[in-house]
Amino acid sequence: MLYTVVPLERIYSYRTESILVNTHQKEEKNEPTDVECGDIMLKHGKISTRRMGDNFIVEGINSTDMGDYLKKEYMPGAVIDPNR
Numbered sequence: 863m864l865y866t867v868v869p870l871e872r873i874y875s876y877r878t879e880s881i882l883v884n885t886h887q888k889e890e891k892n893e894p895t896d897v898e899c900g901d902i903m904l905k906h907g908k909i910s911t912r913r914m915g916d917n918f919i920v921e922g923i924n925s926t927d928m929g930d931y932l933k934k935e936y937m938p939g940a941v942i943d944p945n946r
Contacts, residue, residue: 867924869910871897917941
C-alpha cells in the first residue's frame, strides 16, 4: 500500500504502458496511449488533473485549506475548466 500524493499514473507508468500496449495489440489498433497530466494551482494548494479530449478531469487535490476538500467542483472525477 502506498501513501503518496504522486498520481498512480506516474508511479506505475511502465506497468500501465505495458498493459495498454498488450490490450491494443490484442485489438490490433494503433492509437496513441499518452495521458497528459497537469496541475491547476489554487490559493492554498493545487488540483491534479488528466486531460481527456478537450476536458480536464480532476484526479486529486492537495491543499492546506480544508474547505477546498468539500467543494464539489474539486471532487475526483469532476470536469474542471483549467482557465478558471
